[in-house]
Amino acid sequence: MADASADDLPEEVKGWIGQARYEEKTEFPIEMGYVLTTCSATQNGNPLYWDEKVANELTDGFITLPTMVSVWFRPHDWSPGRTEPAVPLQLHFDLKDRLSLPEAVMSDNTIVFGEPIRPGDELTTTQILYSVSPLKTTKLGTGRFWDFGVRIVNQNGDLCAEERYTGFGYNRD
Amino acid sequence: MAAELLIGDVSVGQDVPVLDKDVKPVTVVLGAMASRDWRPQHHDYKFATGNNGLDDIIMNTPNLAAWFERYLTDWTGPKGRLGRIKFRMKDSVYPGDTMKFAGKVTGIEPATGGISWVDVTIELTAGDKSCVSCEARIAVPNDADVNPWKLKGDDWKP
Numbered sequence: 001m002a003d004a005s006a007d008d009l010p011e012e013v014k015g016w017i018g019q020a021r022y023e024e025k026t027e028f029p030i031e032m033g034y035v036l037t038t039c040s041a042t043q044n045g046n047p048l049y050w051d052e053k054v055a056n057e058l059t060d061g062f063i064t065l066p067t068m069v070s071v072w073f074r075p076h077d078w079s080p081g082r083t084e085p086a087v088p089l090q091l092h093f094d095l096k097d098r099l100s101l102p103e104a105v106m107s108d109n110t111i112v113f114g115e116p117i118r119p120g121d122e123l124t125t126t127q128i129l130y131s132v133s134p135l136k137t138t139k140l141g142t143g144r145f146w147d148f149g150v151r152i153v154n155q156n157g158d159l160c161a162e163e164r165y166t167g168f169g170y171n172r173d
Numbered sequence: 174m175a176a177e178l179l180i181g182d183v184s185v186g187q188d189v190p191v192l193d194k195d196v197k198p199v200t201v202v203l204g205a206m207a208s209r210d211w212r213p214q215h216h217d218y219k220f221a222t223g224n225n226g227l228d229d230i231i232m233n234t235p236n237l238a239a240w241f242e243r244y245l246t247d248w249t250g251p252k253g254r255l256g257r258i259k260f261r262m263k264d265s266v267y268p269g270d271t272m273k274f275a276g277k278v279t280g281i282e283p284a285t286g287g288i289s290w291v292d293v294t295i296e297l298t299a300g301d302k303s304c305v306s307c308e309a310r311i312a313v314p315n316d317a318d319v320n321p322w323k324l325k326g327d328d329w330k331p
Binding site: 039047054066103105106107109115116141 | 175194200203204206207208209210211224225226234235236238239240241242243246247251252254255256257258259262320322325329331
């Protein structure tokens with residue numbers, strides 16, 4: 001988790017702290033094909049996702065894997081009319097850019113799960129920057145940790161998840 | 174047949190059965206594509222090593238979250254409902270590694286709605302490398318006729 005924010009940040013970045021920004025809506029259908037692809041990638045045979053009878057009994061129909069919550073907001077790598085690749089977690093990439101830290105990894109991630117996400121749901125998300133650390137040096141290089149959150153609600157206003165991330169943006173030494 | 178864990182089957186200090194999984198390049202790429210993660214460090218060896226200073230392409234965080242969920246629900250069965258998951262990335266998982274998921278129950282907390290919260294810490298290691306530390310909270314039914322997935326609002330507070 002990032003420390004209290006550094007004093008030597010650009011004013012623009014300081015202004016982002018605590019602000020709910022980057023409201024986005026899901027741009028492609030939430031459907032079970034993607035869920036089963038994740039289940040296949042992790043060799044997860046949980047019948048809740050494979051067996052409609054089990055899904056009907058336990059969850060009144062199919063639901064998506066809770067840990068897939070961030071997947072629904074990852075934009076297409078290419079789509080008609082787009083001239084540059086869109087990126088998920090735009091806040092993270094904007095921080096890399098504004099702080100001139102071209103490389104980055106995620107170190108911490110916390111997700112709290114609420115209402116299950118179902119096929120056909122339309123979700124809205126916002127991103128909030130909580131803090132940015134002073135410069136630090138790790139085995140990867142010299143850079144800053146930043147702590148930010150993402151809230152996801154469905155079309156009924158139900159909170160489906162809250163995510164909290166710590167990223168480390170750096171320059172290789 | 175899927176497991177059907179009840180809270181009476183769980184005790185603090187109990188080990189969750191270990192899961193070992195060999196990582197191949199396709200494991201990394203499939204996981205990244207399944208989680209719609211097109212970033213090159215997860216599929217482009219030259220980028221991962223040349224630009225990011227890594228040893229190879231690496232497993233991505235969202236797919237690792239799905240692996241942790243799979244590990245827990247293998248143990249609980251389909252009624253196990255994940256409430257919260259926190260993980261800290263310590264080292265990268267590369268092709269050629271064997272992932273080992275090893276969990277231990279650290280707490281049991283009775284809750285409303287006929288469930289109990291089970292807290293589990295899970296270490297993901299690859300050989301001598303400690304790769305990810307995970308803390309998870311999962312709802313387990315107290316009785317066979319309880320369904321954690323029915324809980325909403327004030328009855329669902331992970």
